Amino acid sequence: MTSAQYPLVRWLEAGLEQTARWRSEAGVAPPEKILPADDTLTADAAYRLAREGTALLWRGDYQNARNLLQALARRADRPPRVGATAKAATPAAAFHQHRQAQGERARILGALLLPLTADYRIPLRRGQDVQQACREALGPESVDSVISLRGLLALVSAHEWRKKGALVAALGARIHPHFGVFSPVRGEYVDLVARAPLPADCRLAFDIGTGSGVLAAVLAKRGIARVVGTDQDGRALACATENARQLGLASSIEIIEADLFPAGKAPLVVCNPPWLPAQPSSPIEYAIYDPDSRMLRGFLNGLAAHLAVGGEGWLIISDLAEHLGLRSRAELLAWIAAGGLRVLGRLDTRPQHPKTRALNDPLHAARAAEVTSLWRLGLV
Numbered sequence: 001m002t003s004a005q006y007p008l009v010r011w012l013e014a015g016l017e018q019t020a021r022w023r024s025e026a027g028v029a030p031p032e033k034i035l036p037a038d039d040t041l042t043a044d045a046a047y048r049l050a051r052e053g054t055a056l057l058w059r060g061d062y063q064n065a066r067n068l069l070q071a072l073a074r075r076a077d078r079p080p081r082v083g084a085t086a087k088a089a090t091p092a093a094a095f096h097q098h099r100q101a102q103g104e105r106a107r108i109l110g111a112l113l114l115p116l117t118a119d120y121r122i123p124l125r126r127g128q129d130v131q132q133a134c135r136e137a138l139g140p141e142s143v144d145s146v147i148s149l150r151g152l153l154a155l156v157s158a159h160e161w162r163k164k165g166a167l168v169a170a171l172g173a174r175i176h177p178h179f180g181v182f183s184p185v186r187g188e189y190v191d192l193v194a195r196a197p198l199p200a201d202c203r204l205a206f207d208i209g210t211g212s213g214v215l216a217a218v219l220a221k222r223g224i225a226r227v228v229g230t231d232q233d234g235r236a237l238a239c240a241t242e243n244a245r246q247l248g249l250a251s252s253i254e255i256i257e258a259d260l261f262p263a264g265k266a267p268l269v270v271c272n273p274p275w276l277p278a279q280p281s282s283p284i285e286y287a288i289y290d291p292d293s294r295m296l297r298g299f300l301n302g303l304a305a306h307l308a309v310g311g312e313g314w315l316i317i318s319d320l321a322e323h324l325g326l327r328s329r330a331e332l333l334a335w336i337a338a339g340g341l342r343v344l345g346r347l348d349t350r351p352q353h354p355k356t357r358a359l360n361d362p363l364h365a366a367r368a369a370e371v372t373s374l375w376r377l378g379l380v
Helices: 041-049 062-076 091-109 132-136 149-164 187-196 214-221 234-246 284-287 290-305 329-338 364-369
Strands: 008-013 016-023 032-039 053-060 112-116 145-148 166-168 174-177 204-208 226-231 253-257 266-272 305-317 339-348 370-378
Touching: 008 032, 008 214, 008 329, 041 053, 041 062, 041 253, 053 062, 062 091, 062 112, 062 149, 062 226, 091 364, 112 149, 132 149, 145 149, 145 364, 166 214, 187 214, 187 305, 187 339, 187 370, 204 214, 214 226, 214 253, 214 266, 214 364, 226 234, 234 253, 290 305, 329 339
Parallel strands: 016 145, 032 053, 053 112, 204 226, 204 266, 226 253, 266 305
Antiparallel strands: 008 016, 112 145, 166 174, 305 370, 339 370
16 A cells, blocks of 8 residues: 555644644544543543544653553443443354454554554654554655554554464474464464374375465475465465564475365365454454355365365364354254265364463353364275
């Protein structure tokens, strides 16, 4: 996107109309009402204005803005008054209620805005150095802009993840996710791919929706001579390519842009689609939410045409959607059968992430029952 394609935001300051370009990597629409604010604004007043739909363009001390964001988060996270929110009647209703609450929280916290210069500096007292983080996520320097503090901190966090990387036990090495590419922090699905028995004489594999390239790397580490990873997202393609090179696997892994499958057939085709059928609200959420199970159904519909005789398709997916009432096991099995496939076997594991133990999580019951599975599929 060129600088001219970023929408303009307007506000009054010192009696004059001001304009700047609006930056939002989450695709949030520009605020319609902006009010300049500084260190004299109280957290209660800021929270009230944000809830009412007024965005606050910060002109005070940068560290005070960060403190204010934390204060807004504490207010947004207060439990609702007894009786203020009706108890959800079904797990699916609880999920949608939770998503609405998270969306409202994101809207409120996203109302605190910062100016950003064309060379990605924060022109405020004690402004943080965010230039490298912005270049990695936003591209070359362009024009003065306005960005939410929450969105800017997400860029900084992604930059730190990219530097440090995520340790993947199955690789004995780190994967370095780029901004907008999901980090393999839930290792149970990676471990399933690392221990599932490979098809006989498997020298070629496809990794559909490769993302960071972690599964392609695991397959190459297991001795598969050639792994083709596909993705449609430019950031994912760059990320997977870089990770393959850093792991010394570039000669075994080819990363290409494709809508699901590459050309040809392979004895092993692996896919870890987003696990929940819901609408993403930001680019990173496309790794979590799959609208109408489009990627899952696309993989199952197309697998038979890209699977070599005697080969296996590995579908790595959680049953959380089933516990939430968003998709049934019967639907999944029907899609498998409709794709001309049969189930050869299944490897299961229990997630270990902290949310499975968070009793105050509104989705706790479903998370506690969740099982992550590698479905081994073959041709009928």
